Amino acid sequence: MMKRMIPAAALIVSLLLTGCGGYPNMSGTGGRDGNDIKNEDPKDNGPSEPSEKDKAAGDPDITYDDGKPFIDSDLKVNVTGSKCPDIKDDFHFAVNHDWLKGADIKEGFTSESSFTCAERNTKERAMSLLGDSSLAGHDAELVRSLYEAVTDWDKRNEQGIEPLKPVITDIAGIKTLDGLSDFICDPKRSNCVSAFVSIMNETDLNDSWRYIVYINNDTLLLEDAAEYAELTSAGERAYEAKMALVKAMYSRLGIGGDEAEARFNRVLGFEEKIAEVALTRKDFNGPDIFDKVNNIYTEEEIKNLTKAFPLQAFIEGFGYGGAGRYAVYQPKVIQRLDELYTEANLDVMKDYMTIHYLIYAADKLDRECYDLSVARINAQYGTTGSTDDEVTAYNTILKLIPEPFEKVYLEKYDAAEMKDDITGLCKDVIGGYRDMLKEEDWLSEETRTEAVKKLESMRINAVYPDKWQDYSALDLSGLGYLECCHAINAYNAGIDRSRTGQKVDKDVWTVNILQCNAFYNKQDNSINIILGILDDAFYGEDMSREELLGGIGTVIGHEISHAFDEKGSQFDENGNLKAWWKDEDHKAYGDRMAVLSGYFDGITGFNGTNVIGSNVSAEAAADMAGMKVMLYLAGKEPDFDYDRFFRQYASIWRTITSPEAEYDKLLKDQHPLNYLRTNVTLQQYDEFYEEYGINEGDGMYLAPEERVAVW
Ligand SMILES: [Zn+2]
Known part of the structure; x- marks a missing residue:
């Protein structure tokens, strides 16, 4: 979701890393590598907390201490009550013994x-700045505006689902395939909407000093294309969790459960056809991924890539026309979209955009929608609880306007x-x-x-x-949370557009x-x-x-x-x-x-x-x-x-x-x-x-x- 929001080079890498989402507001050059130092822990920082089972000594049906050649001293159950091993036998355990014994997993984390x-130390320092009204300057103002938009529940509850309606109503009003094309190709109307394709300047894989216009496609509801061929337990959880959220969100819009379920399933059927030709998460982790995504097209070739799908109008509508050279992430997906782009599929394509947008927007609306979104994440990742408002605001600010916040921090x-x-x-x-x-x-x-x-x-x-990237012309004052997201996305899109043909x-x-x-x-x-x-x-x-x-x-x-x-x-x-x-x-x-x-x-x-x-x-x-x-x-x-x-x-x-x-x-x-x-x-x-x-x-x-x- 939200592919269109990624205005800079994090795109390749965000896909390599996670296969979805990304860093909507990162700017600058190059992409983040998949080879970070840190073990992945997707649940950390999410609305989660260790279950009672985690906190207890462990499940009696599971053997925890049969590790070879060392027992797994990352597990509390193996540390509690055990003697400290000799440094010559298990250096990690011996050296860290006292720390491991004293350590406890904090609420909201899995480690x-x-x-x-x-x-946590950085976060504590940074979060103390959120409530500091003495901080002056435009960067501090941006941080404060977004902080208020996220934490002002009175305003959010008062607005209810109203902020959702402009986009939902606009999509509902589309009557023809041409009408759909108009929507997709208008960056103002389809801002923050998953509308099948996205566009941004990326560092050219063949020349790291040059930007190239990249055409990408949306992340699918089940997140990994492989799930559509063979559903794993992760895919099943994503299906159930998103279905439940979408039904509840549709109900807020006055659409009944059976109808919502039918729409969701139709969209999955549509996505299945895209998934048939899409790269899977396994592909993205493979050593030859760069060759697979480095598909270069000339102006003429890109014009001929699709017949029905309005790719050229989309490129022009978004202000990237005449770039001369384009890279298409997954040409087969674009061609499959071209085949699927028919009047007969009009309704399912409208449902697709609506459903993706409902999932994207849910946590940015009133309390009821927010709770539904948290429930979705918990159901999908097997976690419980939710982070408090301050932490949510902090994470949101870091995700959406990191640079202004970092500058405030460094001051x-x-x-x-x-x-x-x-x-x-x-x-x-x-x-x-x-x-x-x-x-x-x-x-x-x-x-x-x-x-x-x-x-x-x-x-x-x-x-x-x-x-630093220049955010001086961005203004968030008085905006609600979802409106802030739209404003930031549009601003970042402008920055990205201005990079066309420029040196990195x-x-x-x-x-x-x-x-x-x-x-x-x-x-x-x-x-x-x-x-x-x-x-x-x-x-x-x-x-x-x-x-x-x-x-x-x-x-x-x-x-x-x-x-x-x-x-x-x-x-x-x-x-x-x-x-x-x-x-x-x-x-x-x-x-x-x-x-x-x-x-x-x-x-x-x-x-x-x-x-x-x-x-x-x-x-x-x-x-x-x-x-x-x-x-x-x-x-x-x-x-x-x-x-x-x-x-x-x-x-x-x-x-x-x-x-x-x-x-x-x-x-x-x-x-x-x-x-x-x-x-x-x-x-x-x-x-x-x-x-x-x-x-x-x-x-x-x-x-x-x-x-x-x-x-
Ligand atoms: Zn590494």
Whole structure:
């Protein structure tokens, strides 16, 4: 939903990351990479809280402590009452024992970790600004207006579903296919409506300094196209939850349950035909996704892509006509839309737009609609409860107008010193990699040279950007919540339109800097170590060199390694889609990854379920590369305190996670479970064995010939 709202380059990446939604207001260049440091936890920050079952010792039918070679110490049930293991047998558990025992999952979350702690600290500072009426300036005004729009329930309840009606009435009034085309092609009328296609400037995959106009298509109701061929339990939950919401929303509009259900099912039937030719989530996670979506069309070719569907009029109506060059994400979907664009399908297409809009708008209306929307999310993700108004307002502001909010934050909490620290550290790590790469003798000389070239042109995006998108002409004063969303979307669309044919400004970032994460961006060859992660175990201004290297240093090392992995190796030093590995190097890399993957396949998480090596191998290899480069830097330091360093590393991965979320990660996440990120990484390196005198027979021991680090 809301694809049309994404005005900048986050598009490719948002799809790669989540397959839906995205970052509606991000601006600037490049896209966020799928390779963040953080384990995915889709429920966190959503309206959720751990169920009673999570809080209790666990389900008697599930075995929690059968992990091999380490028990899963991310689970509270395995920590409570157990003795602290020896450091030589389970380093992660031993080092973090006291923290794990004392940690509890906070309401609204599925885990407690260094990430949630860092995020909470930033959030507390940021949220204290929301009610601060002394803050002056346009940015503060925007933040305040949106805050009021979200939290003023008297006004929201008074307005009821009125804010919904202009769009719903407009769609209902469409009588012919031409009338539908007029609606789709008018950015004012179809603002915030899923109207089959969306358009925005994106960094050109072939030339990272240039924008190209991208044509995309909507996310479907079941979110993953694969669900239409074979419904999984996730698809079933999405179906039930959205059906219930749509029926209730239709009832507010005076349309009965049977009719609403029939419309919903008809729309799903229509979507099924699109899904037949659409890329699935699995496709989006595949290594060849960039080639799949990089379909370039000339002006003439784009004109001929459709006959019935008004693609050309849409491009012109949205102000992108005459761009000369276009990229179409999924041409097969556009062609299928063209086939489906008939008078006979007029009603179902109107229902499609209406239903998608009802789902999008529900949480932005009165209390009744908001509660229905929360119930939908809870039903879909198996969570309960809802976040309080202040937190909802904070999340909304960060999502819709992050840059004005970040500027207000930085005015209050100066981070200039932090920016210097992190920039310096990134340079050190890049220097370490330069030396390290030269020693990787399994790579050919040419590939190593190319790798160093990539390293030398790597952009360091530390803490916060020096340049910001201009929001001075945006005015939200007096608007309701849904109206604010429409205004922001239209404003962002204007910014995006003005980029057509322009050079990409890589100094404007696409990322929300208050979130706790770090990532490598292939499309501009940048490492992004942003404000939100620089707290708790990761960073502190008073930290020793050992603590810095063991904390944020390993994260920086992790991110840089993504420049040289399966996906990173498809992009050159400028961020252009151009594979630079020789075939023999690619094969050698694949062989090493297979060994690593095989090792993880043999690890049991809990309840007899093993890790899926192929899921986690890329991120595990990045963790190990990050550790290796830190050990390289450590070797240059006089009297380096390795114990302090390794302990700091273990502390960044400490977590207590609900069994459901942990199981979900075990099956789906691209990152290993946290306790494995500590233990398996450290098992690979001699310095670790030497520091603690680890030998055969110790739990942490792995014979040199069995070690699996790729780098
Ligand atoms: Zn990563």
